[in-house]
Amino acid sequence: MKARTLFDKLWDSHVVEQLPDGTAILYIDRHLIHEVTSPQAFEGLRMAGRKIHNPEAMMAVIDHNVPTTDRSKPIEEDDSRQQIEALEHNVKEFGVPFIPLQSDKQGIIHVVGPEEGITLPGMTIVCGDSHTSTHGAFGALAFGIGTSEVEHVMATQTLLQKPAKNLKIEINGTLRPGMSAKDVVLAVIGHIGTAGGTGHVIEFTGSVIRNLDMAGRMTVCNMAIEGGARSGLIAPDEVTFEYIKGRPNAPQGADFDAAVGYWKSLASDEGAHYDKVITINVDNLEPMVTWGTSPEDVLPITGNIPDPALLKDESQRLRKQRMLDYMDLKIGTPIAGTKIDAVFIGSCTNSRLEDLRAAAHVLKGKKIANHVWALVVPGSGVIKKQAEAEGLDKIFIDAGFEWREAGCSMCLAMNPDRLKPGQRCASTSNRNFEDRQGPGGRTHLVSPAMAAAAAVKGELTDVREMI
Amino acid sequence: MDKFDILTAIAAPLPEENIDTDKIIPARFLKTTKRSGLGKSAFYSWRYDENGKEREEFVLNREPYRQAEILVTYENFGCGSSREHAPWALLDFGIRCVIAPSFADIFFNNSFKNGILPIRLPREICEQLVEDTKMGANAKLTINLEKQEIIRPNGEKISFEVDPLRRQLLLDGLDDIGQTLQHVKSIDDFEEKRKQNQPWYPKVSAEKLSS
Ligand code: SF4
Numbered sequence: 247m248k249a250r251t252l253f254d255k256l257w258d259s260h261v262v263e264q265l266p267d268g269t270a271i272l273y274i275d276r277h278l279i280h281e282v283t284s285p286q287a288f289e290g291l292r293m294a295g296r297k298i299h300n301p302e303a304m305m306a307v308i309d310h311n312v313p314t315t316d317r318s319k320p321i322e323e324d325d326s327r328q329q330i331e332a333l334e335h336n337v338k339e340f341g342v343p344f345i346p347l348q349s350d351k352q353g354i355i356h357v358v359g360p361e362e363g364i365t366l367p368g369m370t371i372v373c374g375d376s377h378t379s380t381h382g383a384f385g386a387l388a389f390g391i392g393t394s395e396v397e398h399v400m401a402t403q404t405l406l407q408k409p410a411k412n413l414k415i416e417i418n419g420t421l422r423p424g425m426s427a428k429d430v431v432l433a434v435i436g437h438i439g440t441a442g443g444t445g446h447v448i449e450f451t452g453s454v455i456r457n458l459d460m461a462g463r464m465t466v467c468n469m470a471i472e473g474g475a476r477s478g479l480i481a482p483d484e485v486t487f488e489y490i491k492g493r494p495n496a497p498q499g500a501d502f503d504a505a506v507g508y509w510k511s512l513a514s515d516e517g518a519h520y521d522k523v524i525t526i527n528v529d530n531l532e533p534m535v536t537w538g539t540s541p542e543d544v545l546p547i548t549g550n551i552p553d554p555a556l557l558k559d560e561s562q563r564l565r566k567q568r569m570l571d572y573m574d575l576k577i578g579t580p581i582a583g584t585k586i587d588a589v590f591i592g593s594c595t596n597s598r599l600e601d602l603r604a605a606a607h608v609l610k611g612k613k614i615a616n617h618v619w620a621l622v623v624p625g626s627g628v629i630k631k632q633a634e635a636e637g638l639d640k641i642f643i644d645a646g647f648e649w650r651e652a653g654c655s656m657c658l659a660m661n662p663d664r665l666k667p668g669q670r671c672a673s674t675s676n677r678n679f680e681d682r683q684g685p686g687g688r689t690h691l692v693s694p695a696m697a698a699a700a701a702v703k704g705e706l707t708d709v710r711e712m713i
Numbered sequence: 714m715d716k717f718d719i720l721t722a723i724a725a726p727l728p729e730e731n732i733d734t735d736k737i738i739p740a741r742f743l744k745t746t747k748r749s750g751l752g753k754s755a756f757y758s759w760r761y762d763e764n765g766k767e768r769e770e771f772v773l774n775r776e777p778y779r780q781a782e783i784l785v786t787y788e789n790f791g792c793g794s795s796r797e798h799a800p801w802a803l804l805d806f807g808i809r810c811v812i813a814p815s816f817a818d819i820f821f822n823n824s825f826k827n828g829i830l831p832i833r834l835p836r837e838i839c840e841q842l843v844e845d846t847k848m849g850a851n852a853k854l855t856i857n858l859e860k861q862e863i864i865r866p867n868g869e870k871i872s873f874e875v876d877p878l879r880r881q882l883l884l885d886g887l888d889d890i891g892q893t894l895q896h897v898k899s900i901d902d903f904e905e906k907r908k909q910n911q912p913w914y915p916k917v918s919a920e921k922l923s924s
Pocket of ligand 1: 309310354355356375377593594595653654657658675676
């Protein structure tokens with residue numbers, strides 16, 4: 247048989263039917279939903295008198311709109327409340343497994359899915375949300391879809407899809423102390439650009455990926471989408487199986503062993519064809535930080551703000567100049583030392599227990615700068631509890647951070663957590679777009695350890711000087 | 714989705730180029746949880762003044778164009794953001810067909826998905842059709858999708874092109890979902906096979922999520 251990549255295997259094992267024009271009807275194993283992109287899909291079903299094909303392939307949670315402060319009070323913002331109430335109503339009507347807001351398990355959908363063992367290797371997983379790529383860390387084909395497609399999956403358990411191309415990114419070398427998966431993926435995006443993965447699914451391989459824990463692998467796949475890819479993938483291995491074992495919704499006992507047998511067969515075959523291969527060495531990697539308003543505009547913390555005048559392409563030059571104006575940065579000055587107003591540790595990129603530990607490690611026994619407003623928003627209620635059991639909450643609170651309830655929060659500022667115009671934030675999230683963290687807000691994407699270091703110094707700074 | 718075979722209806726003129734999706738439905742209406750009900754906000758800034766009162770001069774606020782089911786407009790209709798709220802708003806207003814020299818790609822595809830027929834015709838013909846729409850209550854066009862022709866009020870016929878698959882879906886009243894559901898047997902078979910080969914892939918358990 248022809249040597250196949252991990253992607254090829256996932257694709258082949260889910261094609262229900264091949265249509266004459268090259269489109270496939272692709273079977274979907276898991277459909278995750280949240281309050282923002284699902285209401286019109288439910289409404290569409292209702293209007294057409296259709297049912298959900300398989301509600302038990304689904305999981306719903308509220309994350310984008312929720313306040314991260316006291317949950318016992320009613321939600322003040324009307325449209326947020328209505329979206330939440332609509333989801334509560336819809337899951338009941340259609341019988342969709344649901345984690346309510348009051349549950350300890352509530353959290354960001356891409357954190358909760360893996361945590362509950364709903365995300366498993368060898369699956370196809372979709373969600374009306376671009377960062378669905380996160381689940382690719384388990385060796386599942388996972389990608390974001392639009393509202394019409396959400397409805398399509400609900401009604402048919404399939405999607406109409408054309409296969410993507412294969413891009414392999416092999417990451418080798420040894421990460422030095424202070425460096426994390428976030429620095430690796432920011433460097434990758436800086437290297438390939440925000441359109442570098444367009445039309446492709448990226449499979450991440452190499453010794454660095456093998457040595458990452460699941461939290462780190464999820465961080466990498468989460469941001470594959472920022473490199474323009476449809477999805478990220480990592481072949482499942484012992485680290486994956488160890489993570490899954492015993493999770494509430496994962497196969498148990500003999501079933502688990504049988505599953506592992508199959509999952510081991512998913513890794514790309516020797517000699518499989520990739521449309522493109524990129525190799526990156528991280529021996530000299532330094533902590534990374536973005537300076538612009540696109541994730542590809544990234545620098546090592548030891549670097550200086552680049553000069554757009556050096557760019558050949560005129561429209562690029564204008565675009566980068568506009569970014570510098572928006573970010574209020576000066577050409578040629580070191581990025582380290584840039585004063586910040588806020589720090590956000592959270593989002594489906596970096597809100598897992600390992601991320602909180604890394605930040606707490608830097609903060610232990612220190613205080614944040616007086617002028618800094620700092621938030622920690624755990625990715626789920628489960629993580630919050632675990633962190634509290636380890637005493638991490640105390641470290642954060644003693645340092646001057648606010649310790650919040652789980653949700654998307656200031657990753658996209660759909661809830662009340664947002665920057666004021668002109669405020670500058672060191673953030674562990676995934677998008678530094680204009681206005682993303684609040685109208686007029688300025689975002690620098692960094693790792694959890696770098697965010698903690700920035701909070702202490704009150705400016706962007708090299709975390710290696712603090713550990 | 715309602716079938717689209719022969720439509721005889723009032724056509725309203727919007728003789729402008731580059732009408733974007735923000736014009737069709739402004740961003741502030743996107744936080745809705747519904748796709749129905751957007752019709753009253755379609756073309757909001759043209760239809761209403763600052764106090765939310767209808768502007769008499771706007772064509773869709775006048776008779777007989779309030780009943781229009783066809784729009785005749787110019788180049789690049791539906792450009793801008795990819796929001797599916799744009800065809801939702803048009804459909805909810807009652808529009809089933811838009812005629813223009815060209816459309817933005819995503820809007821074009823989204824229209825079919827929602828049972829709206831977008832027809833591309835050369836600018837000169839669109840200009841003639843705009844003239845037709847000025848005949849008030851007689852401004853009726855007939856769109857025959859089966860024969861792929863438009864019949865003008867004077868009886869003249871204009872033929873148009875449409876993708877054969879898209880055409881069939883509209884004639885049958887099938888959206889993408891309806892089309893895929895024609896393959897439901899294959900889907901069920903696939904599921905059954907999967908259950909046998911990989912019985913250890915569990916269902917999501919609502920119970921386990923709540924414990
Ligand atoms: S944390 Fe941010 S990126 Fe992740 S799902 Fe929420 S809003 Fe999207």
